[in-house]
Amino acid sequence: MPKDITLTIDGQTVTAPAGTLVVDAAKRIGINIPVFCYHPKLEPVGMCRMCLVEIGRPVIDRTTNNPVFEADGKPKIQFGPKLETACTTPISEGMVVVGLSDKVKAARKDVLEFLLTSHPLDCPICDKGGECPLQNQTLEYGSADSRFLLDEKMRLSKHVPLGDLIFLDRERCIQCARCVRFQTEIVDDPVIGFYNRGRKLEIITDSQPGFDSIFSGNTTDICPVGALTTADFRFGARPWEMNNAASLCTHCPVGCNTTINVRREAKTGGNVSIKRIMPRQNETVNEIWMCDKGRFAYHFADSPDRLKNPLIRKGSELFQTTWTEALSAASEKIKQAGSGLVTLASGRLTNEDIYNLRKLTETQGGTFIGYSRMAGGEIVNRFGMLPGSNLGDLGKDSVIVVVSSDLHEEAPIWWLRVREAVKRGAVLISISIRPTRLDKIAAKTLRVEPGREALAVDAILTGDMADIVKQAKHLLVFYGSDGLGRKATGQLAAACARLLETSGHARRINSGLIPVWERGNTQGLWDMGAHPADQIVERIASARVLLVAGADPANDDPMMERALEKTEFLIVQDLFATATARKADIVFPVLAFTEREGTYTSGERRVQRFYPAVPAPEGLKADYEIAAEMGAELGLALESSAASLVFQQLAAEIPQYSGLTYPLLAKTSDQWPIVGRPDVYFGGTSYANRQGLGIHLPLLPLEDFEIPSGDLDMSLHPDAHELAVYPVTRLLDRGITVTTSPLLASRLAQADLFIHPATARKMFLNADMQVMLPVDGAAYPVRIVLDETVPEGAALIPRSAGVPIHEPQVAQVAPPVGDHASRVRS
Amino acid sequence: MSAYILYRHRDIPNLNQLDVYQKNGGFEAIKKAIKTMSPAAVLNEVKDSGLRGRGGAGFPTGMKWSFLPGNLWPHYVVANADESEPGTFKDREILESNPFQFLEGLMLAAYAVQANDAYIYLRGEFWQIARRLDTCIEELYAEGLLGDKLFGTKYSLRLHTHLGAGAYICGEETALLESIEGHLGQPRLRPPFPATFGLFGKPTVINNVETLTNLPPIIEKGAAWFKTLGTEKSPGVKIFSLSGCVNKPGNYELPLGTTFRELIFTHGGGIPDGRTIKAIMSAGASSVIVPADDRALDTPMDYESTQANLNAPLGSASVIILDDSVNMAWLVNKTVHFFRHESCGKCTPCREGTYWMSHLTRRIAAGEAAPDDIDLLNIVARQMQGKCLCALGEFSTMAVTSGIEKFRADFEKLVNH
Ligand SMILES: Cc1cc2nc3c(=O)[nH]c(=O)nc-3n(C[C@H](O)[C@H](O)[C@H](O)COP(=O)(O)O)c2cc1C
Ligand code: SF4
Ligand code: SF4
Ligand code: SF4
Ligand code: FES
Secondary structure, three states: OOOEEEEEEOOEEEEEEOOOEHHHHHHHOOOOOOOOOOOOOOOOOOOOOOOEEEEEEEOEOOOOOOEOEOOOOOEOEEEOOOOEEOOOOEOOOOOEEEOOOHHHHHHHHHHHHHHHHOOOOOHHHOOOOOOOHHHHHHHHHOOOOOOOOHHHOOOOOOOEEOOOOEEEOOOOOOOOOHHHHHHHHHOOOOOEEEEOOHHHOEEEEOOOOOOOOOOOHHHHHHOOOOOEEEOOOOOOOOHHHOEEEEEEOOOOOOOOEEEEEEEEEOOOOOEEEEEEEEEEOEOOOOEOOOOHHHHHOOHHHHOOOOOOOOEEEEOOEEEEOOHHHHHHHHHHHHHHHHHHEEEEEEOOOOHHHHHHHHHHHHHOOOEEEEEOOOOOHHHHHHHOOOOOOOHHHOOOOEEEEEEOOOHHHHOHHHHHHHHHHHHOOOEEEEEEOOOOOOHHHOOEEEEOOOOOHHHHHHOHHHOOOHHHHHHOOEEEEEEOOOOOOHHHHHHHHHHHHHHHHHOOOOOOOOOEEEEOOOOOOHHHHHHOOOEOOOOHHHHHHHOOEEEEEOOOHHHHOHHHHHHHHHOOEEEEEEOOOOHHHHOOOEEEEEOOHHHOOEEEEOOOOEEEEEOOOOOOOOOOEOHHHHHHHHHHHOOOOOOOOOHHHHHHHHHHHOHHHOOOOHHHHOOOOOOOOOOOOOOOOOOOOOEOOOOOOOEEOOOOOOOOOOOOOOOOOOOOOOOOOOEEEEEEOOOOOOOHHHHOOHHHHHHOOOOEEEEOHHHHHHOOOOOOOEEEEEEOOEEEEEEEEEOOOOOOOEEEEEOOOOOOOOOOEEEOOEOOOOOOOOOEEO | OOOOOOOHHHOOOOOOOHHHHHHOOOOHHHHHHHHHOOHHHHHHHHHHHOOEOOOOOOOEHHHHHHOOOOOOOOOEEEEEEOOOOOOOOHHHHHHHHOHHHHHHHHHHHHHHOOOOEEEEEEOHHHHHHHHHHHHHHHHHHHOOOOEOOHHHOOOOEEEEEEEOOOOHHHHOHHHHHHHHOOOOOOOOOOOOOOOOOOHHHOOEEEEEHHHHHOHHHHHHHOHHHHHOOEOOOOEOEEEEEEEEOOOOOEEEEEEOOOEHHHHHHHHOOOOHHHOOEEEEEOEOEOOOEEEOOHHHHOOEOOHHHHHHHHOOOOOOOEEEEEEOOOOHHHHHHHHHHHHHHHOOOOOHHHHHHHHHHHHHHHHHHOOOOOOHHHHHHHHHHHHHOOOOOOHHHHHHHHHHHHHHHHOHHHHHHHHOO
16 A cells, blocks of 8 residues: 555645545545546646646755754745646645645636637537536636637638547647547557647547547547547537436446436437437446447437337237237236246346246246356356455456457457556456457467367466466456357356366455356346256247247247247247247337336446436336236236336345345445546546446355366367358447447448468368358358468357357358258257 | 867868778777776766756756666667757767767767667758768677677677657657657656656666767866866857857857857857847747847856856857847747747647747738737747746747847837838
C-alpha cells in the first residue's frame, strides 16, 4: 500500500495515497478542478491547460532538512511563479492547492477563451449540447463575449466519416487526444491519431477499413465535446429530450451495464423508441466501457419483422389467433403429453423466464433442457469467482489463464480488462489452437493441436510456468468453446477446475473459473437448473410436446431441423418467426428485454437487474408470463404478474440466490472515478450507476461433488482427403440480434472456411474457391480463405455465419458442381 | 595552428576530411579519454570547465550529465542538430566544415555517460549534411575509431543519424525524442526529465552541436585552459550568428562576454547605408526586442549579463539587428507568423493563441486593424504566458509583449492612418 499523504485543497484537508494526482484528490472531496484532456482512465498528458491551479509546497531548510515555520507557527509555504496543471501533479505532504483564487479563475477563463476562438459554437444543433463539458465549463468559468473575429475562425469539415460507425466534426474537436489515447492505451487499436500540427492538428484514421476497432463507440462517450458522434445516434436527439433506463447488454457473458436512452419519435408514430445505448458505470463489470456490438446491435427490438400476435397452425399454415385460444390449446397439449413434454430454453432468456419454464415442465414430469453448446456450468458453480472478486484487482501477483477463447471476439470487455490486469503486472497464459489477440500480451502462449486443449491445461502444473502459477496469489481461468464441441468444453472445464484445486487457488478471492458462455444468460440457465443434454436430436424427435423458448434449433442444425419434423406438437416462444417458429403448431410472441424487466447472471456469476426502457407493445407477453399462464390453465400457481415476484420464488428455492431480492440488486455504492455528476465530473458523457451494481453469487458447497474425469484428448483424426472442421466464434455473427442493425452489416462474419495454405495445396483448394461443406447430411456453400495461422489439416469456420456447425467434425469438401459424393463422419 | 577553437576549418583547409582532421590533432582527445581517463574523470573535467549548453538554455553541461542514474541502463546521448531558430546558423557551419570535431565531441559525451549508442538528430532540411555525416561515420568505423571494443578497451560505441521532417518544435528536446521514436513531434510532459526517462524511456543526455564541439579541446587542454576564455560564469567562446540590418552578417566565434557593440560594429561592420541601429534580438525569433541604446550595446554577451541588463536570455546567441527602417509591428508579424506555423498544437494556449495573434498582427501590419487591436494583441500574448506546456508557446509572446512595450508608436502608426 502506498503511504498516505495529507494536503490542503481550498482550505480543506485531504488525505490520499501517495501517487494520487491533485485533480483526483480534489474530486474525492467534492472540489471540482475543471478538466478537458485529463481522464482518470487514461495517462495524464497536461495538454489542455484547463486544470491550472496554484500549488504551494512547504519550504524545507536545506541545511537541516526541516520545514521552515512562519512567525505564527504555521509551516512556510512557497508558491511557484507559474500555475501548475492539477492533472499531472502528484500530491505531496503539506502541499497547499488553491483553486479558487482570482489568478486561477482568470486562467480558466483564458483557456476557455482560447478553446472557443475557433470553436464553431453550434451548440443549438450539436449532439453533445446539454451534456457537454465545454458548454458547462464555459457557463461556469467563461466569458459571455468573444473578442475573436468570427471571420477569422478556422473553418473545417464537419462530417468526416472516420469509419462507418464514427463521424468526426473537425471544427468541434478541441484536440484533447482522449480518443487517441483511449484507442492506444486502453484497447491497443492505435488506428486514429493526429495529423499535421498547430491549429491544423486534426484527428485522422489510418486503418483500412477506417477506425477499425470494436471499441470505437467509447470514444464518442469520452470525447468532451461533440466532435465524435456515432453514425447510429448523430443528430438523433437532444440529450434533454431523452429518458433513460438502466439495462444490460445481453450479447455476451460479460453483462455490461448499460443505459438505454429513449424518446418519443414522430418517425415511429409517436411511440417511444430507443435512441442510443450507453455504458453505465460498473467498475467490477465493464467500468465505463462497452463494445460496439453491445452499443449498436439493439435494433432487433425495433424490427418491423417482430411477431405481434400468437399464431396457431391450421393445416399447413399458421394463422393469427387470440392469446386465450393459443394458451388453452398449448396447455391442453401439454397436459396430454405429460412426461412427453420436452422444453428447450436458452441463455437468451432471463432467470425469471427460465425458472417459470422449468416449473411448468417439471410439474408435468417433462424434461427441461438447457440449449447451449457449452458444458461445465455445474463446475463453474463450485469453482467460479468468489464474491468480492474483481478483475480490476488483478495485478502483479496474479496469473490469468485463457483457454480456447478469443476473448477479444467473444467477450470484448473481458479482453480489455485482462489487458489492463496484464498492464498492472498480471501474467497471462494463452492456450488456443490458433493465434488470438491475447498472444500479444501473454507471458506464455501455448499453441495446441485441436482437441488437446484440456491436456494442455492439465500439463500447466508440470510445465515451465508451474512455479509462477503455484506461487501466484490469484489464479483466474477463462475457458471457452473455440473449436470445441459441448463434450470437450465439459472436459476442459474439469481440467481447469483441477488446475485451480491442485494449485491451491480454488474458491479463493480473485481466483476461479470464468466460462465464456455463448449467450448473455447461459450462467442463469445452469443456475435455474437447465442443463444441456445428450441425444438432443432423439429427444426432439420423440417429444410429444416440444416447447422451445429463445432458441432456433431448426436454423442451428440440420439434424435438429429434421428431428423437429417428427416432433408431435411444437410450441415456440420467440421475438421473430424463426425457422423453428415456422414449423411450430403454436407460436407465442414475446417481449424484448427492452420492453420488460428481469435479471441476468453474467459469466462471473453476478446477478444483475434490468429495467423496462420502452413501454411493452400491446399484445406481447414476457416469456415468464406465458409460462405462468400456460401453467395456470394446468392448475399451477406460477407468478405471472411481475418479474420481481418470480424472482422471489426462485430466490427461495435456488440456494445461491437465497436472500436476494430486486431491491438488493438495485443497490449501489460510490464508485471511482466519479462520472455522471455535473458538479464534479471528468467530462464526456457517462452514466453513473444509480440502479444497481448487481450481486455476486456465492459458490455452491463442494461436498458430494467430484470434478468429472474422462478422456481429455478430443482430437479428430481425418483421413488424408478429409478436413477436421472446427467451429470458432466471431463477435459479429449473423444471429438475428445482429443482422437487424444495418450499421454493422459490412462487418459481419461470412461463411468462410479458413485453412492453412499447405492444407489447401494438399487438397487442391485455392483461395476464394467456392466449395460445398457437408454438415450433418446437408451441404453448404463456403468460400476458401487461406490463413497461415490455422493449424495444418484443420479448417476453421465461424459459428452462426451461414453454416450450422456446432461440434468439430471431419468432412470432405467438394466443388459445388460435379458428382463428388460428400460424406460425413463424426 | 588556429586561433579558432570551434571554427578551426576557417584556418585549416579541408578540415572536413578525416586525414586532415587527424593530422591536426584530431581524435587525440577521445583516445586520451578512453585509454587513460575514467568516464567519471571526463565528466569531472567538463564539469570543472564550466561549459554551458549552447542550445539555448545555457545549462551547465557536466551537471546535466551527472543526473543520469547509474542503476538504469542503457544510456543514450543525442546531439541536437535541429538548428531551426530563425537567425541561428552556427551549427550548420560546424557540421559542414568541421564535422569530425563535432563527432569527436559526441563520442566524448557518450563515453562520459557510458552510452553505447548515440544519435544525431538533424532538421529535415539538413539531409545533405546527414548524408555527409553518414559517410564520416562510415570512415570512423573503417578507421577503428568507432565500433566495438575501441582502442582495445571494453568500450563500444555506435553513432546514428536521424532526420526530422521539418518542424521547429523537434529542436525541443522531448519533442526531438518523440520524433526519433517515430511519434508525432510533440513535447513530453516533464517530469520525468530525459536524464531519467529519455530516448526509448532510458536515461538520455541531449546536447547541442556547438556544446559537443567544445569537448575535444576541453579534454585535450583541460578545464583550466577553457576557463581562461570568456567570463567567470560563462567561460569559453561562443559562436554568434549575426544577421539582419548589418553590413557583414555571419557567424563570429568570440569569447563570451564580448559586447554587442563590438560584435555589431567591430566585427559586423556596422549598419548599412548610414542608417542607425534601432533594436536587437539576442536569441533569434524567440527573443524579446531590446531597444539598441548604449546600455544595451555595452552589455557583455554572456548568460548573466544579457539577462540582468536587458531582461533577455542570450539563448543560442543569434543576434538579429534591426535598424530605423524597420517597423517593429512588421517584425512582430513575422515572428508570430513563424510561431503559428511551428506551434505543435499540443496545448491550448499556444495552439489557439499563436493562431489568434497571427490574425491580429497580420491585420496590424496590413493597416487593417482597429486601435484596440494593439491592446488585444498584448492581452492575448499575456494570456498565453505562463500557461504553455513547453517553451515554444512562451517564446512566441516575447517579441509581441516587448515590441508593444518598447515600440508602441510603431504599432500606433499602422492602426491610425
Ligand atoms: C522550441 C524549442 C526549440 C529548440 N530548438 C533547438 C535547436 O534547434 N537546437 C538546439 O540545440 N536546441 C534547441 N532547443 C533547446 C533544447 O531543448 C535543449 O535545451 C538543448 O538541445 C540542450 O542542449 P545544450 O544543453 O547543449 O544546450 C530548443 C528548445 C525549444 C523549447
Ligand atoms: S475528437 Fe474529441 S476526444 Fe478526440 S481529440 Fe477531438 S475533442 Fe478530444
Ligand atoms: S462486452 Fe459483451 S456484454 Fe459488453 S457490450 Fe460487448 S457484447 Fe455486450
Ligand atoms: S507550447 Fe506550443 S509547441 Fe509547446 S507543447 Fe504547447 S502547442 Fe506545442
Ligand atoms: S491539462 Fe490538466 S486537464 Fe488538461
